[in-house]
Amino acid sequence: MTLAFEAVRSLLFAPGKDERKLTKALASGADLVVADLEDAVPPGEKEAARETIARVFAREPRDRPRFVRINAPGTEWADGDLAALADIRPDGIMVPKATPSALAALGEHGPPVLALIETAAGVREAYETAAHPRVAALMLGGADLAAEANLEVRADGQELLHARSTLVFASVAAGIRPPFDVVHLDVRDDAGQEAEARLARSLGFGGKACVHPAQLSGVHRVFTPTEAETAHAKAVLAAFDDAAGRGESVVLLDGKLVDPPIVARARTTLARAGG
Numbered sequence: 001m002t003l004a005f006e007a008v009r010s011l012l013f014a015p016g017k018d019e020r021k022l023t024k025a026l027a028s029g030a031d032l033v034v035a036d037l038e039d040a041v042p043p044g045e046k047e048a049a050r051e052t053i054a055r056v057f058a059r060e061p062r063d064r065p066r067f068v069r070i071n072a073p074g075t076e077w078a079d080g081d082l083a084a085l086a087d088i089r090p091d092g093i094m095v096p097k098a099t100p101s102a103l104a105a106l107g108e109h110g111p112p113v114l115a116l117i118e119t120a121a122g123v124r125e126a127y128e129t130a131a132h133p134r135v136a137a138l139m140l141g142g143a144d145l146a147a148e149a150n151l152e153v154r155a156d157g158q159e160l161l162h163a164r165s166t167l168v169f170a171s172v173a174a175g176i177r178p179p180f181d182v183v184h185l186d187v188r189d190d191a192g193q194e195a196e197a198r199l200a201r202s203l204g205f206g207g208k209a210c211v212h213p214a215q216l217s218g219v220h221r222v223f224t225p226t227e228a229e230t231a232h233a234k235a236v237l238a239a240f241d242d243a244a245g246r247g248e249s250v251v252l253l254d255g256k257l258v259d260p261p262i263v264a265r266a267r268t269t270l271a272r273a274g275g
Contacts, residue, residue: 005065005092005112005136006177007272008032009207009223010216013183015040016049016068022056028213031220032065034114035088037081038072038096046077050084057088067114069094073105085111092136097144100128103135112136114180118144123163130174138167139209142182155192157199168204178206187212197222206272225273233266233273240266 012030014022016037025033035057041049057066068090070081085093090111095102098115099122106113113134117126118141130138142160145151151159160182167179181200184193193215197208201222208219225233236253240263243251250259 005032007274008065010219011067011114011139011180011207011209012213012216013040013069013209013211016053017041017045019052019056022053023060025213026056026060026064026066028216030064030210030213030216031207032067034067034069034094034209035090036069037077038069043077046071046080050081050088054084054087054089057090065091067092067094069096069116072097073102078105082106094139096141098122098129098138099125100132103129103132106134108133110134114139116141117163117167118142120145120149123166126166126170127173130170130176135174135176137177137179137206138171139180140164140167140182143185157196161203164200164203164205172204178204181205181208183209183211184215185211187214190218194218194222223272225269229269230273233269236262236266237270 008031010031011034012025012028013034013036014025016022016035017040022035035053037046037049053068068085068088070093071077073095092112092114094114094116095106096116097119098117103113103115113132114137115129115135116139117123117129122129123145126138129135140160140163145163146153146159153159164181171177171179181197184196186192197219200208207223210216210219236258239251239253240258250257252258
């Protein structure tokens with residue numbers, strides 16, 4: 001795995017039962033691929049899907065993180081999924097319907113976990129989930145949550161504002177990377193997906209899930225700092241370092257105050273830009 005998990009912007013789901021689609025996903029340019037054993041695989045095909053994932057993962061280059069979405073702990077397929085991980089050898093697992101009690105069933109040792117928060121209970125206990133020793137990141141599952149809470153989908157995305165903000169602050173408080181936003185279900189709606197991604201970024205998200213390779217470029221564009229943002233971050237750090245050399249803790253840059261919180265934001269921008 002050559003790409004650091006902290007730098008991941010896009011998650012691309014691929015059905016674990018479909019060798020062609022899974023192979024295509026791994027070559028798509030997605031930052032991280034999630035082979036799905038849950039929703040995308042009918043009950044009678046779970047075992048065959050596990051074997052397909054193991055075969056494809058063993059064959060394809062390991063130049064990007066690859067995770068497996070298992071069936072939710074407590075379901076009749078979860079134990080089989082966990083047992084298959086020894087052959088699949090994923091970089092991590094995605095746990096649906098994640099809550100602290102669901103994660104407790106996994107134990108404290110094993111691959112890192114991407115916790116999918118898609119229930120009201122999951123939102124309520126988001127911090128406790130984020131603080132679990134195996135959890136590397138949270139993701140918001142909008143469709144399941146909206147169905148459970150009877151939310152009406154809005155063009156401005158405000159029906160998920162509370163859930164989005166809860167996951168962001170839970171992640172910050174637990175000291176893990178920013179969460180991943182919901183899948184935009186209309187794969188032909190590039191403008192809608194980009195607007196949704198920009199909303200998520202403004203709220204503190206660090207990436208977004210996708211269900212089709214065509215969605216990747218828009219997600220990468222939104223969650224990669226622009227040249228202007230990168231140049232400004234470098235100017236902030238240079239100005240602050242110059243002030244520190246003079247024994248000062250704050251400085252003005254283009255008439256605006258630069259203090260430690262602004263510097264921290266600049267460092268985050270450069271880290272996301274790869275510089």
